[in-house]
Amino acid sequence: MGKGFFWGILILLNTPLFSQYTEQINSNRPGMSIGAFSLGTGVIQFEAGGEFRSYKHKGYNNSTVNGMVGFFSVRWGFLKEQLELTYEGSYLIDKLTNKLIEPNLSYLRDDFFSNFMGVKYLVYDPFKKGVETDVYSWKANNSFRLRDLIPAVSVTLGANFNFKEADNTYPYGDIFNNLHRPGFFLNINRRGIVEPLISYRGTLATQSHFLGTWVFVTNLTYNRITSDYEEQSYILTLTHTFSPKWSVYLENHGTYSDIYSDQILRTGAAYLLNDDIQIEGTIGSNIKDSPSFFSFNAGISYRLDFHKDKNPEAIKEAKAADKTMKKEQRKLEKGARKATKSQKKGQRRARKN
Numbered sequence: 592m593g594k595g596f597f598w599g600i601l602i603l604l605n606t607p608l609f610s611q612y613t614e615q616i617n618s619n620r621p622g623m624s625i626g627a628f629s630l631g632t633g634v635i636q637f638e639a640g641g642e643f644r645s646y647k648h649k650g651y652n653n654s655t656v657n658g659m660v661g662f663f664s665v666r667w668g669f670l671k672e673q674l675e676l677t678y679e680g681s682y683l684i685d686k687l688t689n690k691l692i693e694p695n696l697s698y699l700r701d702d703f704f705s706n707f708m709g710v711k712y713l714v715y716d717p718f719k720k721g722v723e724t725d726v727y728s729w730k731a732n733n734s735f736r737l738r739d740l741i742p743a744v745s746v747t748l749g750a751n752f753n754f755k756e757a758d759n760t761y762p763y764g765d766i767f768n769n770l771h772r773p774g775f776f777l778n779i780n781r782r783g784i785v786e787p788l789i790s791y792r793g794t795l796a797t798q799s800h801f802l803g804t805w806v807f808v809t810n811l812t813y814n815r816i817t818s819d820y821e822e823q824s825y826i827l828t829l830t831h832t833f834s835p836k837w838s839v840y841l842e843n844h845g846t847y848s849d850i851y852s853d854q855i856l857r858t859g860a861a862y863l864l865n866d867d868i869q870i871e872g873t874i875g876s877n878i879k880d881s882p883s884f885f886s887f888n889a890g891i892s893y894r895l896d897f898h899k900d901k902n903p904e905a906i907k908e909a910k911a912a913d914k915t916m917k918k919e920q921r922k923l924e925k926g927a928r929k930a931t932k933s934q935k936k937g938q939r940r941a942r943k944n
Contacts, residue, residue: 623857634895636894641890644884661684663679708749709750715743716743739799746794750791752789753787763851791817794811872890
């Protein structure tokens with residue numbers, strides 16, 4: 592599920608695969624961070640969502656922007672298990688209400704909010720050597736281990752494309768660009784900043800798994816490189832599964848540039864419909880009023896799985912190990928129930944005597 596969540600389940604079930612491929616879909620949704628792991632060769636994945644956003648800017652006399660953002664990404668695992676080609680795009684349709692003048696003016700707008708294409712490469716995989724499983728102890732397989740703190744590490748490099756350049760409605764993602772720098776009202780409704788046709792982005796992603804059901808992802812991003820307003824950001828995402836179908840997450844997203852700085856908190860849940868389809872929902876809010884921000888969205892991830900594992904025997908061994916582990920676990924639970932029952936009988940006899 593989200594953020595490579597089912598890698599945690601694979602570890603729990605002792606899957607000794609030396610690839611990025613997983614039996615269940617590995618989605619970057621929900622949330623805005625990207626996981627460290629790639630999809631695996633022969634997998635094409637689509638991730639999409641719709642989000643309602645509401646902004647109010649105290650610095651512009653509480654001018655507002657309300658609109659819908661459509662997110663869409665395509666991911667393709669190719670050439671090597673560690674490689675992934677990614678496209679990410681978003682399109683915003685909104686209504687800007689200018690409250691700097693009376694009567695207030697409103698503008699209906701729409702444009703691309705972002706376009707990015709890049710390549711991810713897994714630099715380090717702590718699970719490559721497999722994970723030993725004690726088939727006689729559930730506790731041993733789910734307790735905390737120091738080695739769980741060692742994360743997988745990947746690097747994503749690519750370019751942002753601003754096809755309309757000077758005519759872009761949201762340069763650098765600035766949704767209040769029409770009101771940009773309104774000193775003495777001289778710039779109201781005039782074009783403010785201009786984003787170049789191409790700029791560059793690099794992201795370092797780490798991903799840790801611990802206690803069997805927890806995943807922690809970090810993203811450090813340097814964005815809009817070579818532009819006039821470069822941007823740095825971080826994302827911290829903690830995901831927890833409480834059933835084979837459901838997971839929840841918390842996320843802290845900080846962004847810093849001369850155009851826009853913010854810290855956004857998000858939370859949401861994801862549900863696995865089947866091995867190839869995931870649905871999810873999220874709400875988010877920031878902690879300031881220049882502008883204030885609130886959002887909620889819903890999305891879906893779907894994959895086309897053409898993966899052919901290079902080591903089919905590993906899959907058979909993994910399934911056999913999983914079957915053996917579950918069988919032994921049932922024996923232990925049955926034995927524990929018998930022991931408890933016998934103990935209770937002994938206590939009852941002792942009380943009668």
